[in-house]
Amino acid sequence: MADHRAQVEDLLAGYRRSREQLGAVQRSLATVRETVTSDDGRVAVTVSASGTLVDLAIDDDAYRALRPADLAALIVRTTAEAAARVNRQASEVLAPVLPADSDPAALLRGTADLSDEELAPEPEPDDDPQDETFEDKSWMQSGGTRHARRI
Structure with missing residues (x-):
């Protein structure tokens, strides 16, 4: 039981140090x-x-x-x-405060460790106006018959 309590205390102490370090970095960045x-x-x-x-x-x-x-x-x-x-x-x-292999500039840009492929914009959906129909779809029609509506 004492071992677990010591482990928890160590974890909490590490957490507090990390929070203090993060606060110091944030204060420095603000200036x-x-x-x-x-x-x-x-x-x-x-x-x-x-x-x-x-x-x-x-x-x-x-x-x-x-x-x-x-x-x-x-x-x-x-x-x-x-x-x-x-x-x-x-x-x-x-x-x-970053791991040795991190790129702080990329982190500040918001790209972190993302590759160029991961950062590429998503392709636009292919909206084909010919796919759009103005059919009247009614569940009341028997046999699924559709009637085109004239506009």
């Missing part, structure tokens, strides 16, 4: 931010560890110097760069 300024200095973006845009600063001159589509593209490019950088930082925070 990870990356700010990137575009090459021309007109746009600065800040993203969180999850790649979420948390701040956007646009120089007043940007509205006059760039067409809206060009400004939008600049914002997207700058945000993508910040997201790539913050992913590297978050990977470094996460790596020590």
